[in-house]
Amino acid sequence: MIEAAPSPFIPGTHIQFAWDSTSLGYFKRCPRLYEYSIIRGLRSSGADIHLFFGGLYHKALENYDHLLTQGTSSEDALVKVVRELFISTWIDGKPWESGDTAKNRENLIRSVIWYITQFGESDPAKTIVLKDGKPAVELSFKMPLDWKIDDQHYILAGHLDRVVTFGGETFVMDRKTTGTTIGTYYFERYDLDNQMSLYSLAAKAVFDSPVRGVLIDAAQIAVGFTRFGRGVTYRTDEQLGEWLADLKVWLDKAREYAEAKYWPQNDAACFGCRFVKVCSKSPLTRDIELNQFEVRHWNPLENR
């Protein structure tokens, strides 16, 4: 039986002490979005095919990395992960039907086979070995910060796919699946990305790795093909220091809103938000709109 993860909130309050890039990202974008997504745990109804597809893609490549480090041949590892994908996408006695022309069962299996065929054993990004002798794959971290609330340290949590050497430098590698064309424009968004800063910080602080930043390992999933691209986003020590200083300000703000039990809207950040139709309604009728969402709480302390 899997033990439930502890709550990321100070008991009896909405003050979150354990944060990850998802919850931090919501808060930075819009406190009301954070309230709906994290405090109230509201999610769009029905399965999210992008999360399902992306999750299985990640898992397959993680398993492949693990099998290689255990001495399995590349070909045998590929056969094993493809078989696991067939099994994971067989739901209630039939093939998973995503209803999407690009992110579907066939293209998931195609993408993993194409990735391993292109990179596989000859991948120029090599997994590093940590000081304890273990390969740097699937690294979950919970990093306590110097700041406390009551007697509880704030914690930054997350999960690194891999730490690799690439072009003579060390990076966290993070895999992404997207429907968009991968190019310079795609990678530029990560130069100020919350998640990439947090990962760079964690790799240095928790795993004592001299990382230069994050190597984004992107896959464009299209109807008839999968195309891969890699880009790097760097983080200097000074940038990470600034990010941490800003984080303190953000966490103080989050505490202030939690104590007031009020999270304001940021009406400059509504484009593409799943709650835009809710927020555009009168406060008197908003709760009715919120009934269309289901409750599934996001917990940064949950083990993956």
Place this chain on the structure above:
Amino acid sequence: MSNDIATIFATDPLKLTREDIDDVIKYYREKRAQFVLEGKAPKKVKSEKKSAGPDISLDDIVI
């Protein structure tokens, strides 16, 4: 997708053999090879666009 591969995708995965998985891998590797080849193929050179205007002879110009 070929009939054999479609059959594999429609089969309960617990009944799939090593051969079935190998066939799927081979199928998609061939697809990838085609895709890579198409990406490297030289693009067709566009033919010169003909002028849309009338041909004017020097004899037509009145000074």
